[in-house]
Amino acid sequence: MNQEIKKRTKWFMDARFGMFIHWGLYSIPACGEWVMSQKEMTVEEYRGYFDQFDPVDYNPKKWVRLAKNAGMKYVVLTAKHHDGFCLFDSKLTDYKATNTKAGRDLVREFVDACREEGLKVGLYFSIIDWHHPDFPKYGDKQHPMRNNEAYKDEKIDFDRYLDYMHGQVRELVTNYGRLDLLWFDFSYDDMTGEKWRASDLIRMVRTFQPDVIIDNRLEGAGDNHGSIAKEHPLIYSGDFASPEQIIPPEGVCDEKGEPIPWELCATMNNHWGYCNFDHQYKSPQMLVRKLVECVSKGGNMILNVGPDAKGNIPTESVDILEKVGKWMQKNKESIYGCGISKLQKPEWGRYTQKENVIYAHVYETPLGALPLYGIPPEQLAEVTYLADGSEVNRGEAWNTALYPDVAFVSFGEDPVFTYPLPDEKDTVLKICLKELI
Numbered sequence: 001m002n003q004e005i006k007k008r009t010k011w012f013m014d015a016r017f018g019m020f021i022h023w024g025l026y027s028i029p030a031c032g033e034w035v036m037s038q039k040e041m042t043v044e045e046y047r048g049y050f051d052q053f054d055p056v057d058y059n060p061k062k063w064v065r066l067a068k069n070a071g072m073k074y075v076v077l078t079a080k081h082h083d084g085f086c087l088f089d090s091k092l093t094d095y096k097a098t099n100t101k102a103g104r105d106l107v108r109e110f111v112d113a114c115r116e117e118g119l120k121v122g123l124y125f126s127i128i129d130w131h132h133p134d135f136p137k138y139g140d141k142q143h144p145m146r147n148n149e150a151y152k153d154e155k156i157d158f159d160r161y162l163d164y165m166h167g168q169v170r171e172l173v174t175n176y177g178r179l180d181l182l183w184f185d186f187s188y189d190d191m192t193g194e195k196w197r198a199s200d201l202i203r204m205v206r207t208f209q210p211d212v213i214i215d216n217r218l219e220g221a222g223d224n225h226g227s228i229a230k231e232h233p234l235i236y237s238g239d240f241a242s243p244e245q246i247i248p249p250e251g252v253c254d255e256k257g258e259p260i261p262w263e264l265c266a267t268m269n270n271h272w273g274y275c276n277f278d279h280q281y282k283s284p285q286m287l288v289r290k291l292v293e294c295v296s297k298g299g300n301m302i303l304n305v306g307p308d309a310k311g312n313i314p315t316e317s318v319d320i321l322e323k324v325g326k327w328m329q330k331n332k333e334s335i336y337g338c339g340i341s342k343l344q345k346p347e348w349g350r351y352t353q354k355e356n357v358i359y360a361h362v363y364e365t366p367l368g369a370l371p372l373y374g375i376p377p378e379q380l381a382e383v384t385y386l387a388d389g390s391e392v393n394r395g396e397a398w399n400t401a402l403y404p405d406v407a408f409v410s411f412g413e414d415p416v417f418t419y420p421l422p423d424e425k426d427t428v429l430k431i432c433l434k435e436l437i
Contacts, residue, residue: 001260005239008213009261011120011180012240014337015073016295017328018122020265020304021063022078022272025049025085027309033273036083036130040144043131046083054101058311060113066313068117070321071328071335076122076183076302077110079172081273082142084131088175092167095131111176122181123172127165127196127218134161141188162197169201173208182209183242186217193219198236213239215263229254240300247290251297251340259340263300266290268317274306281316284323285425289350291324291335292361292426296350298340330387331428334359342437343374349426356436359386360429362421369395369408369415372431377407379433386428 026033028049036046067075080086086096088107097106107123114121129135130144136158137143138151145151173179182205187193198218205212216238219226228237229252240261241252252262268287269278282290287303294301305317328335334352341351341358348370349363360372372380383392395408395415409429412419421427 001254001258002233005261008211009239012074012213012263012300013261013339015120016300016335016338017070017072017291018074018076018120018263018300018302019063019067019070019072020076020124020272020302021307022081022124022274022304023307023311024078024081024087024273025053025083026081027274027307028052030274030276030309032271032275032278033078033081033083033306034142035273037142037144040147042144046131046144050085050095050100053097053309055106055307055309055311058102058106058109060106060110061116063110063305063307063313064113064117064119066318066321068119070325071332072119072303073336074120074122074181074302075110075114076124076181077107078124078126079107080125080129080168082126082128082130082185084126084129086168088172090168090171092164092171107172107176115177120180121176121178122183123176123179124183124185125169125172126185128186128191129161129165132161132164134158134164166197166201166204170204170208173205173212179209179212182212182214184215184217187220193234193236199234202236215240215242217242229260231255247293247299248297251299259298261300262298263302264290264294265302265304267304267306268320272304272306274308274314276308279316281320284320284327287320287324288327288425289361289363292350292352295335295338295352296340296345296361327423327425331426333430334361334386334428346371346373356433358431358433358437360431362427362429365418365421366411367418369397369400369410371400371403372407372409374437375407375431375433376405379435379437380407381432381434383409383432384430385422386430387423392429 022033026035029035079088089098089105090096111121134156137145140146216226216228218236226237227233228241240263244265247264252260254260269281271278291301305313307313338352338354341353343351349361352359393410395410397415400408
């Protein structure tokens with residue numbers, strides 16, 4: 001991995017867990033952030049939501065505190081999504097929160113809230129824009145007017161759009177103090193790389209924010225890591241890969257097979273933006289285990305919430321995050337600063353590792369004693385429950401004698417008996433080794 005990228009992303013790789021916030025005008029129709037495209041709405045039709053936007057309950061301090069209590073270390077807000085509406089006070093457009101009933105710069109308040117709580121600050125910015133007159137429309141892959149014959153022979157000035165887009169990014173990187181993360185979204189078809197004047201864009205960003213970390217979507221979308229994995233990535237290849245709604249089977253590695261930074265971005269239900277009929281929420285257990293899976297493969301997880309039109313995070317999301325937070329409070333040591341273990345994945349769960357400490361994430365109740373696959377008995381210094389620090393009983397007994405090269409532990413007094421897991425979500429054992437495996 002490039003040493004510059006390694007230095008920039010150190011905090012990111014240690015943090016492991018973040019919150020994504022998708023919020024904007026699309027919270028009013030309440031059927032996801034792609035509604036303008038899906039319903040092929042004109043700018044004029046969509047304008048009604050701009051006139052209605054009045055987030056009377058917007059309080060980013062509550063959002064950020066929820067993230068912090070859930071064990072998240074960074075938060076990323078959609079400063080501008082594909083519909084072109086800006087939550088920040090852009091001087092380049094009137095299509096912004098300051099001109100709605102909200103009447104103020106909502107990004108400013110968010111950034112301040114993150115800093116007050118000591119969380120890293122991230123802003124999402126869509127490089128596509130369905131509101132701007134010079135963005136390609138007819139025949140585009142997803143523009144709301146892609147099928148509208150009235151735009152078939154329209155003459156646009158794409159360079160003018162790029163000047164606008166670059167100008168807005170410049171506003172974000174110069175007007176809000178130090179930013180920790182910039183999340184660009186997204187490239188597709190021939191709209192990729194230098195089509196966005198990507199090299200110039202990144203050079204400009206680095207002039208003002210030399211340490212900000214950037215995703216890889218100026219070059220590729222979630223299903224295309226681009227050249228970030230190459231030995232000599234391009235200037236706009238990004239600092240981390242961004243798989244969406246899927247965990248890479250083997251993590252993400254460069255051409256030499258070395259792990260590189262990556263982040264799963266995932267929703268709590270099936271939509272990014274607020275959707276009042278989508279109640280298909282993932283369970284706290286599933287989300288804890290998916291976070292562990294990401295860490296065990298050298299990656300992060302950024303988990304999304306979609307606040308409603310008034311600015312409230314759905315109660316289902318709040319309840320889930322509070323439960324995840326209770327687990328994180330006791331077991332965060334097995335997440336922060338941890339990564340891929342030298343040991344193979346055990347059948348009963350996963351391993352994460354930090355130097356000579358192995359964290360065994362046990363998902364499945366063992367029949368009898370639990371085999372600590374890959375760890376010989378003589379290498380064990382101590383084994384404790386991470387949640388409370390209490391000692392875990394050794395599990396070697398008459399029936400484990402055939403497996404002298406594997407250490408065993410027991411969740412009860414008699415290693416031959418079967419006992420329930422102390423934590424059904426994920427019981428974490430802290431295994432201190434005498435030597436680094």
